[in-house]
Amino acid sequence: MPELPEAETIARGLDLVLPGRTVRSVEVLRPDVVRGPPDEFAGAVSGRRIRDVGRRGKNIVLSLDLVRVVVNLGMTGRVLTSAGAHPDARSTHPAVVFHLEDGGRATYDDVRRFGMLSALGPRAWRRWTRSLGPEPLGRTFTAARLGEILAASRAPIRSLLLDQRRIAGVGNIYAVEALWAARIDPRTPARLLDPARVARLHRALRRVLRSAIAAGGTTLRNYRDASGEEGRFGRALRAYGRSGEPCVRCRAPVERIVFGGRSAFRCPRCQPGLPAR
DNA sequence: AGTGTATCCTGCAGGC
DNA sequence: TGCCTGCAGGATACAC
Structure with a gap:
């Protein structure tokens, strides 16, 4: 998706313009992106x-009176706002349109429609948010906390970082970037990381996420913020998508490896695997 | 508990 | 230009 920094950027943009405004009606153009019957979703939100x-993890959370709308952006989801009532030219694949009482609108747009919008009451909200892991930029997410999470798993560290139930918000781009910055092979079993590596990963993860937020996220193709702007973190990527290019730290060619059904990238020199035995 | 595979869906890039 | 293949920021279900 859009990962944590992109969701954060969109949420901040929306939080500047949406609070205090009232939803008049909801138009569900693509029922498959809404959890449950479309008329129920519209009814729960309208008025x-x-x-x-x-934001929670990679999800944007709109808190309305008595209900929260959780927007999981999938791979290509976006939330765009427009002041006027005319259709938004930036919205190429509108899926759900929130019409506001003042005539404005917020549009959920999604080319591939892997995204999902849910309207949650207080109980469902608590159940859902408890099912996600801690926020990696939260105050309680210390190196010690990360160490506890890693110690409980023998999965490759990259797979663990992608598991939203253990840590919320990290996706493939930022997992790969943080592991490059921490000089850790993405395939290393999580519980084998020593305290020094755990500390490096903790610092790298938070630094990468914060930098990406400061740059407004990463646009590879589709991502735009709430105003339709691209993210500027793409040129700061050091490993993701750079197979064959020289590592900016040591000049060795970055390699692409595939496991867990997805591409990872690593520098074979500065992210060495465990010694074979 | 972990992995690999498939699925949802569309668009784009690259090879021929 | 067209056709084909592979690939993509995610999540989930399945068999093993």
Whole structure:
């Protein structure tokens, strides 16, 4: 998807313009991106005032009176706002349109429609948010906490970082980038990382996520913020998508490896695997 | 508990 | 230009 930095960027943009405004009606153009019957979704949201817009993991959370709308962006989901009532030219594949009482609109747009919008009451919200791991940029996410999570798994560290139930918000790009920065082979079994590597990974993960937020996220193809702007973190990528190019740290060619059904990238020199035995 | 595979869906890049 | 293949920021279900 859009990962944590992209969701954060979109949420911040929406939080500047949506709070205090009321949803008049909801138009579900693509029922497959809404959890449950479309008319129920529309009914749960229509007439309610938006209090604020935040984020949990990779998800955008619109808090309205009595209900939260959780937007999982999938691979190509976007949330675009427009002041006027005319159709938004930036919205190429509108899936759900929130019409506001003041005539404005917020559009959920998704080329591939892997995204999902849910309207959650308080109980469902608590159940859902408890099912996700800690926020990697949260105050309680210390190196010690990360160490506990890693110690409980023999999965490759890259796979663990992608597991939303263990840590919320990290996707393939930032997992690969953090592992490059921490000089750790993505295939290393999580529980085999020593305290020094855990500390490096903790620092690298938070640094990469914060830098990406500061740059407005990473646009590879489709991603745009709430105003339709591209993210600027793409040129800061050091490993992701750079197979064959020289590592910027040591000049050895970056290699692409595939496991867990997805591409990873690593520098074979500065991210050595465990010694064979 | 972990892995590999398939699925949802569309668009784009590259090879021929 | 067209056709084909492979690949893509994610999540989930399945068999093994």
